[in-house]
Amino acid sequence: MRRDPLRMAVEKLKADFPGKSYSWVKRALLRLGDVREVRDDLYLVEGRRELGDWKSLYQVWFSQREGKWYCTCYFSTFGMRRKRDICTHVAAVMLFRRYKKALERLQRxxxxxxxxxxxxxxxxxxxxxxxxxxxxxxxxxxxxxxxxxxxxxxxxxxxxxxxxxxxxxxxxxxxxxxxxxxxxxxxxxxx
Ligand SMILES: [Zn+2]
Structure with a gap:
């Protein structure tokens, strides 16, 4: 029986992004506790120096128009490199959302x-x-x-x-x- 909601969330994230490395998933997992939900399409992620962050807070939001997630780190000097990829702030938010859903499913x-x-x-x-x-x-x-x-x-x-x-x-x-x-x-x- 796979009831652990965190494991379910991680597996779902891995399945959705099969090309992503273990370290990408791991970094998202390390950030999970730093995610705060503002709205269903807007999140705050605390920065972590050890994960290469240079800001104390990142905003992650979903653009309806573009149909994808954005992070404030995409709009910085070093951001262009990250923009081509999905940064782990966004990955952490995705993980958070999947975890929340898995928890809710478990509750029901x-x-x-x-x-x-x-x-x-x-x-x-x-x-x-x-x-x-x-x-x-x-x-x-x-x-x-x-x-x-x-x-x-x-x-x-x-x-x-x-x-x-x-x-x-x-x-x-x-x-x-x-x-x-x-x-x-x-x-x-x-x-
Ligand atoms: Zn980011």
Whole structure:
């Protein structure tokens, strides 16, 4: 399951600009935290000396007329070199927008959640993200018959938990927004 929104955003950026180098993508990624959205078509990107910036702030905007993104660095003395290419300020904005979209998609995403208690002496797995905590570790019987409380977040409604290669539990997942599932997973270890 590829749920990490940042990874999704980076992969989308790479796919949209297949000719771009790893270092171009990396620089965009380094700038991600420096991007501020003013409007949907106007952004501010803080300059970073270590990335070759000579200004403390760059403006990145979308020109409807030209149908493309511009950056203030295109209009400086050294800008002509950058203008032929897409500067990493613009790349950072593109990454930011893709990241935001991926996050929003994730917020809307629905998943299935199930909890169960299982006995297992091998490795526990499930068809989803698995959260495991031992039950009754202080009991002398624990090591003979180790029991675990498990929580699974899955894309599938039918959730299957395996111990080694054996199915030890099967449950119909409850449909919830992913954010709720994450919240439950955090609480799972606290309770
Ligand atoms: Zn720029």
């Amino acid at each position: 995403k629905r998943v299935y959640v199930a909890e169960a208690e299982v006995e297992c002496r091998q490795r526990l797995t499930a068809n989803g993200e698995l959260y495991v905590k031992p039950v009754g570790v202080r009991d002398l019987t624990f090591f003979a018959n180790p029991r675990y409380r498990v929580l699974v977040i899955s894309d599938a409604k039918r959730i299957v938990i395996k111990c080694g290669s054996y199915e030890v539990a099967e449950a119909e997942g409850e449909e919830v927004p992913l954010a709720t599932a994450r919240f439950l997973a955090e609480r799972f270890y606290e309770s």
